Amino acid sequence: MASPNPNDAVMKIKAMLEEGQPRYTDECCIYRVPHEIRKHNEEAYTPKVVSIGPFHHGNQNLLNMEGHKRLLCRKFIERSETKNLESFVSCVEKLEANVRGCYSDEIKLSKEELVMVILVDCCFILELLLRYHFKQWSLLSRRLHSYVDYDLLLLENQVPFFDLDKLYKLAFPTALNGGGHNSHPSLLNLALYFLPACIIPDTNDEQILNNVDRVVHFTDLSRKCLLASSHLFQPSASGRSRGAKVTHIFSATEFNEAGVKFEINKNDKDVDLLIRKGIIENWLGDSNAVAKMFNGLGVNLIYEDFNVQYSHIFEDLNAFCAHPWNKKVATLKRDYCNTPWKTAASIAGIFLLILTIIQTIFSILQVVH
Incomplete structure (x- = not known):
C-alpha cells in the first residue's frame, strides 16, 4: 500500500484556506441578533406577522401574510408610472449581488x-408607505x-434602503421631479411618516431630515431618528457631550467608607410612584413586570462610552467620595452609631465629655481667681 503523499494534504489545506471569507463585509448592515441577547426574549426579535428579507422567509408562522404581500406588490407596480414588471425585475437583478452582501449570514436562496423575495418585499413596503401617506x-x-x-423595524426583518430607493425612483421618475398634483414625497419622507410616534416624539420631519445621515434600513433610520430627536444626545451647557468618558470611579468599598448607601432595588415601589406622577403609563397591569422590564434593558449590552447623564452621576459620586469630611462622618456613623445602643452610648459619652470639659474650665477659673 502506497504511503500518503504529504503534498496531497498540503493541497487540501491550501484549498480549504483559500475558501476562507471575511465574516462581514463593508456592505454588511443587516445582522442576526446574537444568541446571548436573543435567548433572554426570543419573541422580541422575531417578526409576529410578516417576514421581510431572507432571514425569516418561509417561516411557517408568517405564511398567512404572503398573499397580502403579493397583492400589495402588484398594486404598487400598477400604481407606478412604468407599470412594467420586467423593468422592476431587471432593477433587482442588477442589485442582487449588493443586496446579498448586506446580510451577515450566508443566504441559501x-x-x-x-430576486423574487426582495422584489415582493420591497414593493409591498413601498405600497404600504404610499397608502400611509395618501x-x-x-x-x-x-x-x-x-x-x-x-x-x-426589527433588525432581522430588513431590506437595504438603497434597494427600496432604486425601485421607488424607477416607479415614479416624473412624480419625484415636481410632477404637479401627482408629485410624491421622497422615500425618506415616506419612511418618517410611517415611523410610530414613539420613535420620533415631538420632533418635526424637517429637523430629522437635517440630522439623518445615509440610512441603510428602517432599523437604522429609527435609531438615527431617536439620536436626532433626543436632547440627551446633544452637548450640555458645560460642553460635555454624549460620548463623555469616565476615567475613574471609586470602588464600592471606598463609596461605603464615604457614606454612600447601597440598597437592593427590585421594585422599592419606584414604578408606582412614576405611574402616580404620570411619568409612566402602565399597560402591563403589573408594577413588578414594569420594574423587571426596565431592570432587564441592559442585559448583555456593551457600552463603549457613557451617556452624559450617567457621567454626571459618576462625577458627583467621585466628588462625594473624595471629600474627607464625608469619610469622617461615615466612619463615625459606622463605628459608633450603627445600632440604637451604640448610638445612645455614643451620645452619652459625648455628653459626659462636654460636662467634663465644662467642669475642668470652671476649676481652672476658680484657681485663677
Whole structure:
C-alpha cells in the first residue's frame, strides 16, 4: 500500500484556506441578533406577522401574510408610472449581488429566489408607505397594522434602503421631479411618516431630515431618528457631550467608607410612584413586570462610552467620595452609631465629655481667681 503523499494534504489545506471569507463585509448592515441577547426574549426579535428579507422567509408562522404581500406588490407596480414588471425585475437583478452582501449570514436562496423575495418585499413596503401617506385603505385590520408596523423595524426583518430607493425612483421618475398634483414625497419622507410616534416624539420631519445621515434600513433610520430627536444626545451647557468618558470611579468599598448607601432595588415601589406622577403609563397591569422590564434593558449590552447623564452621576459620586469630611462622618456613623445602643452610648459619652470639659474650665477659673 502506497504511503500518503504529504503534498496531497498540503493541497487540501491550501484549498480549504483559500475558501476562507471575511465574516462581514463593508456592505454588511443587516445582522442576526446574537444568541446571548436573543435567548433572554426570543419573541422580541422575531417578526409576529410578516417576514421581510431572507432571514425569516418561509417561516411557517408568517405564511398567512404572503398573499397580502403579493397583492400589495402588484398594486404598487400598477400604481407606478412604468407599470412594467420586467423593468422592476431587471432593477433587482442588477442589485442582487449588493443586496446579498448586506446580510451577515450566508443566504441559501438562489439568485432567482432572492430576486423574487426582495422584489415582493420591497414593493409591498413601498405600497404600504404610499397608502400611509395618501391615507388610503391598506386592506389590513387596525390590530394587524400595529404588528406589521413594528415587524418592519426589527433588525432581522430588513431590506437595504438603497434597494427600496432604486425601485421607488424607477416607479415614479416624473412624480419625484415636481410632477404637479401627482408629485410624491421622497422615500425618506415616506419612511418618517410611517415611523410610530414613539420613535420620533415631538420632533418635526424637517429637523430629522437635517440630522439623518445615509440610512441603510428602517432599523437604522429609527435609531438615527431617536439620536436626532433626543436632547440627551446633544452637548450640555458645560460642553460635555454624549460620548463623555469616565476615567475613574471609586470602588464600592471606598463609596461605603464615604457614606454612600447601597440598597437592593427590585421594585422599592419606584414604578408606582412614576405611574402616580404620570411619568409612566402602565399597560402591563403589573408594577413588578414594569420594574423587571426596565431592570432587564441592559442585559448583555456593551457600552463603549457613557451617556452624559450617567457621567454626571459618576462625577458627583467621585466628588462625594473624595471629600474627607464625608469619610469622617461615615466612619463615625459606622463605628459608633450603627445600632440604637451604640448610638445612645455614643451620645452619652459625648455628653459626659462636654460636662467634663465644662467642669475642668470652671476649676481652672476658680484657681485663677
